[in-house]
Amino acid sequence: ALLMVPADGNFTTAIQKGDHKAGDIQGQTRQHARLLNLLGVKQLIVGVNKMDSDTAGYKQDRYNEIRDEMASMLVKVGWKKEFVEQNVPVIPISGWIGDNLLKKSENMAWWKGVDVKSQSGKSHHIETLQQALNDFVELPGRND
Numbered sequence: 001a002l003l004m005v006p007a008d009g010n011f012t013t014a015i016q017k018g019d020h021k022a023g024d025i026q027g028q029t030r031q032h033a034r035l036l037n038l039l040g041v042k043q044l045i046v047g048v049n050k051m052d053s054d055t056a057g058y059k060q061d062r063y064n065e066i067r068d069e070m071a072s073m074l075v076k077v078g079w080k081k082e083f084v085e086q087n088v089p090v091i092p093i094s095g096w097i098g099d100n101l102l103k104k105s106e107n108m109a110w111w112k113g114v115d116v117k118s119q120s121g122k123s124h125h126i127e128t129l130q131q132a133l134n135d136f137v138e139l140p141g142r143n144d
Contacts, residue, residue, distance in 0.1 A: 001036050002133075004047045005029050007056035007066055007092070015073045034077040042119050044079075044088045045132045046070055051108065052094040060110040063092045089116045089126045089136060102130045 005014055014029040036044065048066050056062040067090045074084045091100055092108055099105035104113075104127050113127035116136065124136045 008050045008053035037078040046090040048092045051092045058107045
């Protein structure tokens, strides 16, 4: 599954915990993360979108902040910490500009990719979303 999170000012809203008693709504990204876990999804990619926004400005600090917050949130909604740390690539992208979608972005020279293990335990170095989808994701076996 691909879980998208915005790097712009909507990030906090997207992952907020919410309080049903007070009428606060849970963030949509948090809801999706919880549902993916409850549905038994075994492969997860996080796309940090809108890195081109004024808030993110292609900055490594903004990416690091979101990566760390996402890891913490994923664990809080039920994902195993070890899985999140070793098996979930968090990729900074810009869907609008095309950064790190098909090829490595020149706007994020600091991004050197991430090393993760696939569901079968194979190691992968991921720099783009296309690499994650083509190389990291493993199709489930089909029974006839």
